Amino acid sequence: MDFTGPAQPCGGPAGSVVAVEFTANGQSFVAVNGGPEFTFDEAVSFQILCADQEEVDHYWAGLTENGGAPGPCGWLKDRFGVSWQVIPEGLVEMLYDADPAKAARTTRAMYAMGKLDIAELKKVHAGE
Structure with missing residues (x-):
């Protein structure tokens, strides 16, 4: 169409x-x-669920190149101003873990990141 x-x-x-x-x-x-x-704003955004760090890195690099801008917590804006969140599979489960200490540690770690680091998030979630 x-x-x-x-x-x-x-x-x-x-x-x-x-x-x-x-x-x-x-x-x-x-x-x-x-x-x-x-105009574009964060009221409409897209989320990309990634299987592994390689996918996170791929989408992050592609969407931030040529004028895109990284943001916090896996968020970014592409060169057109469209908002995206690039997140790994399993992140939501870690953030809403039944163990509130695990969920809180993971949330704090995510808040400190731009592009999400799966290994670090898993490490923090496990309490290492």
């Missing part, structure tokens, strides 16, 4: 793309050109 048309309601010139449908990592999305008054 790629709609072009009289984009004046969105502030663009006639013939501008108003909406596009795309697939990213197997998930379908529709993006609408709402005009300059609608």
Whole structure:
């Protein structure tokens, strides 16, 4: 689906793309050109669940290059200002562990990180 048309309601010139449908990592999305008054912010973000540190590193590097910016706790903004969180599988379980001391240690460690370090998070969670 790629709609072009009289984009004046969105502030663009006639013939501008108003909406596009795309697939990213197997998930379908529709993006609408709402005009300059609608900007990216953290109210809408994407989360990438990674199997291992290699995946975390891959996505982090790719999304922060060419003008992207790292943030805290696995968050970053890509070069377009879109907010992403790159997290390892198992992190949520560690953060919500039934043992409150494990959960608290893991949370404190995550808060101190930009890009998440799986080995360090597991070590802290285990109390090492």
